[in-house]
Amino acid sequence: DVKVTQSSRYLVKRTGEKVFLECVQDMDHENMFWYRQDPGLGLRLIYFSYDVKMKEKGDIPEGYSVSREKKERFSLILESASTNQTSMYLCASTPGGLNYEQYFGPGTRLTVT
Amino acid sequence: DQQVKQNSPSLSVQEGRISILNCDYTNSMFDYFLWYKKYPAEGPTFLISISSIKDKNEDGRFTVFLNKSAKHLSLHIVPSQPGDSAVYFCAADIQGAQKLVFGQGTRLTINP
Numbered sequence: 001d002v003k004v005t006q007s008s009r010y011l012v013k014r015t016g017e018k019v020f021l022e023c024v025q026d027m028d029h030e031n032m033f034w035y036r037q038d039p040g041l042g043l044r045l046i047y048f049s050y051d052v053k054m055k056e057k058g059d060i061p062e063g064y065s066v067s068r069e070k071k072e073r074f075s076l077i078l079e080s081a082s083t084n085q086t087s088m089y090l091c092a093s094t095p096g097g098l099n100y101e102q103y104f105g106p107g108t109r110l111t112v113t
Numbered sequence: 114d115q116q117v118k119q120n121s122p123s124l125s126v127q128e129g130r131i132s133i134l135n136c137d138y139t140n141s142m143f144d145y146f147l148w149y150k151k152y153p154a155e156g157p158t159f160l161i162s163i164s165s166i167k168d169k170n171e172d173g174r175f176t177v178f179l180n181k182s183a184k185h186l187s188l189h190i191v192p193s194q195p196g197d198s199a200v201y202f203c204a205a206d207i208q209g210a211q212k213l214v215f216g217q218g219t220r221l222t223i224n225p
Contacts, residue, residue, distance in 0.1 A: 004156070031211050040122070042202060043157070043215040050211070058212070090156055100145050100206050102213060104156030 003027070004105035006091055012111045019078040021108050023091030029103075030096035032074035034058075034066065036087040037107070043090065049074055050096070081112045116140045117205050119216035127224050132190040134219050136203035139184065143205035147213065148177060148188050151200045160201075161188070193223045 007022035025032065031050055035043040035058075045058030047066040055066050063085060067075045074093075078085055088109050092102040118137045126132045136146075144165040149157035163170040163177045163186065170177050176189045190197055200220050204213040 009154075033212075035215075040217055042117075042119075042217040043204075043213075045212060045214075048212065092156075094211060096211065100147065100211065100213070101159045101162065104149075104158070106154070106156050 004091055004093055004103050006089075006105040006108050008108050009106060010109050010111075012113065013078075013081050014113055015082060017078075017081050017112075019081050019110065019112075021076040021078075021089055021091075021110070023074045023076070023105055024072055025074075025093040025103070026072065027093070027095070027103075028071065029093035030071075031094045032068065033092040033094075033102065034064075034074065034076045035090045035092065036060070037090055038087050046076065081110075083112050086110060086112045115217070116143075117203060117214050117216040119201075119203060119219050121219050122217070123220040123222070125222045125224060126193050128195060129192045132188075132193045132197065132221055132223070134188040134190075134201050134203075134221065136186045136188075136216050137184060138186075138205050140205070140207075140214075141184070142207045143214075144208050145206045146177070146179060146186050147204045147206070148175075149202045149204060149215075150197075151202065151218070157202060190221075193221075195223050195225060197221060198223045 033048040034046045049068045065077045091105040147162040148160040151157040203216045
């Protein structure tokens with residue numbers, strides 16, 4: 001079974017803090033993704049990575065950055081957290097090739113106060 | 114600009130009856146479609162998919178129908194069970210892009 005784990009289930013941070021969200025997958029998947037889920041908006045893609053040290057902007061990258069130093073690990077960084085970044089953050093991975101199915105982690109509920 | 118739309122935020126169905134969840138898309142380049150199911154406090158899990166070369170795909174109680182001319186797909190669940198109560202997301206991809214575009218989700222409630 002593919003397992004995607006996220007470092008925290010719940011996180012509370014203050015405005016202006018630097019926030020790190022970590023994601024690890026154990027199936028040697030090529031591609032990794034970060035989404036945020038908000039009511040009425042579904043899942044929106046923040047950043048994705050096709051390979052180590054590669055990153056691509058998704059639909060809403062403003063205010064975020066990412067790091068992929070190792071194949072199994074993909075980090076999402078909020079350089080200076082703001083209240084409008086309060087959301088559920090979901091990490092996903094896929095093997096690549098013709099397999100489109102994304103495997104998701106359990107999510108991190110981030111609250112910025 | 115929402116390229117994948119689920120216009121019903123919620124749906125309530127009696128146990129044992131058919132649940133039909135709908136999804137519309139605008140980008141004619143989409144050629145692969147997926148349905149995900151999400152329980153509270155869990156990540157989405159893959160349910161069923163369909164390629165644009167097909168118009169129907171079935172897996173047990175779940176069937177997905179694709180109408181390319183109408184840019185519409187639907188998920189049928191028969192018979193509906195209480196464990197099917199969840200939020201359902203449809204998603205679309207362009208071959209080779211490996212980037213899913215998700216709809217807003219529909220909350221399905223199965224009533225006993």
